[in-house]
Amino acid sequence: GAVVSQHPSWVICKSGTSVKIECRSLDFQATTMFWYRQFPKQSLMLMATSNEGSKATYEQGVEKDKFLINHASLTLSTLTVTSAHPEDSSFYICSAIQGLSTYNEQFFGPGTRLTVL
Amino acid sequence: KQEVTQIPAALSVPEGENLVLNCSFTDSAIYNLQWFRQDPGKGLTSLLLIQSSQREQTSGRLNASLDKSSGRSTLYIAASQPGDSATYLCAVNGNQFYFGTGTSLTVIP
Numbered sequence: 001g002a003v004v005s006q007h008p009s010w011v012i013c014k015s016g017t018s019v020k021i022e023c024r025s026l027d028f029q030a031t032t033m034f035w036y037r038q039f040p041k042q043s044l045m046l047m048a049t050s051n052e053g054s055k056a057t058y059e060q061g062v063e064k065d066k067f068l069i070n071h072a073s074l075t076l077s078t079l080t081v082t083s084a085h086p087e088d089s090s091f092y093i094c095s096a097i098q099g100l101s102t103y104n105e106q107f108f109g110p111g112t113r114l115t116v117l
Numbered sequence: 118k119q120e121v122t123q124i125p126a127a128l129s130v131p132e133g134e135n136l137v138l139n140c141s142f143t144d145s146a147i148y149n150l151q152w153f154r155q156d157p158g159k160g161l162t163s164l165l166l167i168q169s170s171q172r173e174q175t176s177g178r179l180n181a182s183l184d185k186s187s188g189r190s191t192l193y194i195a196a197s198q199p200g201d202s203a204t205y206l207c208a209v210n211g212n213q214f215y216f217g218t219g220t221s222l223t224v225i226p
């Protein structure tokens with residue numbers, strides 16, 4: 001099946017610094033990728049939809065200037081958490097759709113655990 | 118806005134039992150529904166994908182059904198094993214992807 005990777009798998013940073021998380025589709029091209037966050041013992045919440053070559057679409061309540069998304073190629077999307085604070089500590093998961101249709105199956109990355117001290 | 122609910126929130130069964138996990142959603146205008154498994158601290162593993170035109174999908178000991186008109190899906194696990202212990206999430210794909218609240222399953226040896 002289609003494989004999606006994330007890097008890093010975990011990161012610890014100081015408050016005020018920025019952290020970049022990469023999401024790659026390893027064996028397929030992904031026009032659309034999604035970024036989710038998950039707090040402990042809670043379900044996944046969609047943060048934004050990332051489209052190759054265009055601006056990301058953010059969900060209500062998600063600050064686009066804080067969570068910068070770049071989808072520069074058909075196999076890579078990045079999420080940068082700018083000026084991170086302890087409340088940004090969470091599990092961030094990306095997914096990618098194989099093909100052009102949003103009806104297609106989503107394949108998820110293994111997630112990145114961010115801890116902000 | 119789509120709301121996805123999973124019942125029960127937690128379930129503990131002895132090994133070998135058959136079990137059913139439930140997922141309900143409020144807006145029946147969906148394209149497909151997926152069931153996932155998530156192990157602690159890990160990402161999601163896709164188990165089954167059911168398109169809106171389908172009634173069920175099977176993979177090994179897993180069987181998922183979909184009744185779009187009533188907004189319900191079930192995941193049936195036959196002959197449960199300790200390795201099945203995980204959190205199971207359903208997600209519906211409409212205008213966007215909405216995840217359920219999850220069912221935490223523990224299979225006792």
